[in-house]
Amino acid sequence: MAVLNEEQEMLRDMAREWATNESPVTEFRKVRASGAPEAFDRDAYGTMAEMGWAGIIIPEEHGGSDFGFLSAGLVVEELGKTLTASPLIATTLAASAIMLGGSDEQKAKWLPKLASGEAIATLAVDEGPHHDPAEIATSVSGGKLTGTKGFVAEAHGADLFVVAAKDGLYLVEKGDGVTLTTRRLTDQRSHADIAFDGAAAEKLENGGDTLLDDVLDRARVLTAAEMLGMAQIVFDTTLDYLKQRVQFNQVLSSFQALQHRMADLFADLAQMRSAVEAGLQAVDSGVGASRAAIVAKAEANRVLHTMSNEGIQLHGGIGMTDEYDIGLYLKRARVLEPAWGATGYLKNRFATLGGY
């Protein structure tokens, strides 16, 4: 855990308490059982926004607290631990795009609403099942945006889409010319393909050539923070289980073969946490953010992949049951791995940035 200041510790403790008491995994199960494509609890999100979480990165003049990404990551990590379904990450990332690229008018129009929870927003970048921001066909002509976006997270609840077109990022409000097709994935959260057919679009004119890359850096670190919370809980839950489960008249945790596997996972988790926190801090400081964000997401992918598989295996048969939570983490993990870059994509980009 990074060394935190007092505000950050309070924020984390508050998020931990709320997630544990008000939004345990049973809450996600209720959302899942409802079958609603929106896949989150509006009242719960309202509470989160009231606590200031939707505005953590947003400047104070626009109704946020301007605490930055390390702070946002602390909250997202705690919510990841209990699989809390919400558009918090999506909205935060859309807000960051407006902060980086928006005009004063666009900021004044949207940021206060996003911070207060009155509006929900999401990023729509990729057009297929793989993250590939270099291959965008969506185009804009005369203020009308046309194209299709694939597997957009939190699309059902969104009032506003930050859409990547060939020549930059655009704001598109839900409504005419925006058609959603639900894509129900294994994590049973909100995902949809979106057909934009001449939808009214407003360009984010500022932010320069790197605007999309800068937003993707933020997407990577914040997604990695959710994955960190998940990996931590899978590890903790598995360790607890090994200490309780008795076979051969011994608790499983007394078997050295299992001890050494847990020691490996402990070391992996330490690496993941270091990488994720360094990524969040790099986005805040602006120093080396692109590389740090790649390291954060790549390590999150690697470690959560292993952790979620080992979690199932070490739980044995009970880990295969729907009643047990561990499988929910496995399914969410696999959906988050390709988000904003599967490991192969990230390694390629890391090498390119490194000049090889």
Next chain:
Amino acid sequence: MATQLEPEARESADVFREEARQFIADKFPQELKGKGLSMAGAEGREKETPAQKSWREAMGERGWGTPTWPKEYGGGGLSRKQAAILDEELARAGAYNPIGGMGVMMFGPTLLEYGSEAQKQEHIPPICRGEIRWCQGYSEPNAGSDLANLQTMAEDKGDHYLVNGQKTWTSGGQWADKCFAIVRTDRSDKHKGISFLLIDMDSPGVEVRPITMISGTSPFCETFFTDVKVPKENLVGEEGQGWTIGKRLLQHERTNLSGAAPGGRGGGSLADIAKKYGKVNADGTLADPVLRDRIADFEIRWTSFLHTARRAVEESKAQGGVSEISSALKKLGTKLGQERAEMTIEIMGLQGLGWEGDNFSPVELQGVRGWLYGKATTIYGGSTEIQNNVIAKRVLGMLDHQ
């Protein structure tokens, strides 16, 4: 952020930086620039050049070779922040810290914690000045991972101990002036029968035989003790406290070893080596996409290891105790170091497996020796398997069969 400096603190940091810069400008011999710490630190002053000697003495006199140790024993008395500034300024000037070795890395911090006032007064200042070389008398032929099984006996003879037995893997034993050793003072209790003793290597009855390793070098020795008389005042702590003190020392050792996997550090980054020894596309990317992917994969994990090492230091400082992730540093760092050494020789092909001769560059030859020597890093200082036991039992609370 909590880590940002207040204005006064920033000002005093600037003052210290200027002081360090001035000292280095005055004292660091330019002919040593960029050379780094040669083997002089371990092999002793016989091979020291006049320039190396003057730099060692200058740093030793100031106490800056051991910057955070107390001034009263010859240390620099600097804060961690100042020590970090000193490091930065040394690096900027192409200089290095000439005071090193086991006295600095392991024994000194332990003696400062457990030694008597007289012992600290006697032993710490010479370490700070780089005058006395220490070696470690821990492992024995039948006490490796099961270190507490050690049998070297120190028999109470009234005013002295009479020591008999054999130590092995004594790093730098052939050059050492003194040895910090764990020995048995009581056969009836495996752990409580161990004591921590300081032995002069020139005492009658001490014999050192270097061991030739697979790397062709002899960094380790066998050390034999036959009726060696050791004065009672060379006992650190109480009789029977040796296991506790000895384990504390290992914590210092493991922290220092984590990033120290040798081999293949020369020659630049893996990508640089790959460009030099392999094919490169017109756009400057590596022609072998699989190798490119593997290098990126390694560098990403190496980067997060560097973050982890830094986090362990920050957390330990903030908590005022050893951070629990410190226990993972040694196994992570040594494994990554070995992986890097393996990739280096693989990228070079057979040119990267030279044993000797003018038709291999020094970097190539060092790469081979370093790769071989690096195999020791996951064995010594508590093997990876022992580290796993420590993590499982002490950090994770996974207890053995009851």
